[in-house]
Amino acid sequence: MKVLVAVKRVVDANVKVRVSADHSGVELANVKMALNPFCEIAVEEAIRLKEAGKASEVVVVTIGTSAAQEQLRTALALGADRAIHVTTDAELVPLSVAKLLLAVQQQEQAQLIILGKQSIDGDNNQTGQMLAALGKLPQATFISEVEMIDGGVAVTREVDGGVQVVKLPLPAVLTTDLRLNEPRYATLPNIMKAKKKPLDTVTAESLGVTLKTHQQILSVTPPKARQAGVMVDSVAALVDKLKNEAKVI
Template sequence: MKILVTVKRVVDYNVKIRVKADGSGVELANVKMSMNPFDEISVEEALRLKEAGKADEVVVVSVGPAKAEETLRTALAMGADRAILVETDDQVEPLTVAKIVKGVAEAEQPGLIIVGKQAIDDDSNQTGQMLSALLGWAQGTFASKVEIGDGKATVTREVDGGLQTIDIKLPAVVTTDLRLNEPRYASLPNIMKAKKKPLDKKTPADFGVDTTARLKVLKTEEPEGRKAGIKVKSVAELVEKLKTEAGVL
């Protein structure tokens, strides 16, 4: 079985985000970029399934600018077999990404697609579900455990009430949650080898996908700073402040 994994290049999670002076978006110049943390978990899960003998090949795909090649090479250094870069400088939306990955899936014919449940830059949490609908495949979202066998996947999902375990037929789309695994670190020799591996480069046009944005960001603002808390001497005073000052009672 072949596993297809999507990865995205985002601002590193350790970086403090700054909004551009004109409010047109987030400042990306001279900012450290890295693989989306949920996608690291996806790559790790695919590699573990391969090591367990449940898959023969792990293919990673990214939709983005030429610099996304660095993110793909990180996945190759972790142990992925092949990488596909669908290059575009446009700000692609979740539906556009889902349409492109659908085209990649139709060409690659994987038995399983693993997608990070969301990217930490836009937090959309949409691509995996949209991809499942476009392909007509079963889906298991917010996975904290995945087991493969007998043409099906058993997925333990993190839901509001706790955990839910479902069986879905393969091929399927699974989106990963944080507690699924702990991603491995790529060794220096593997990083050096990954730099020499060829990438399969495509464009959205190869899959007949128009990347024109359907949504427009009007303005980006930083959130207001948190106000200092206060101490009260009694429950009665707390209730009074909640009524008169906070207006929540």
């Protein structure tokens, strides 16, 4: 079974994001970039499936500029077998990403496609669902447990009321939640080996996908700074402020 894992280059989760001076986006110059945390979980799960003998190959794919190859090498160092880089300088929205991933899936004929449930930059939580819809593939989102069964996969999903167990035929699309696993760290020997693993570069045109502009960002602004709190000396004073100043009661 071949597993295809989609990964994304994002601003490191430990970096305090600043809005650019022209309010067109966030400041990326000299900012530390990293593999999206939910994508790390997806890569880890695919590697665990291979280690358990359930998968024969783990292929990672990303879409973006040449700088995104750094994150592909990170995924290769974690244990993926090879990587595919879809090159583009365009500002991508989830629908465009889903179309490109579907083209890669059709080319690779992977039986299992795993994505993080969302990226920490856009927080859209849309790409996996759109990919499944475009490819008419069964899907399970917010998964916290995966078990391969005869002819398919059984997953545990986290839902509002608790958990839900779903069985899917293959090929299928899965999106990972935080509690699925704890990603490993790349060891120095594996980092060195990753430099020699195959990394193929393709374009949207070679995949037969025409990218269109589906939305336009008008402006990006930071949230208002929180005001300092005040200390009150009694419950009556607290109730008065909640009622007359905050107007929440």
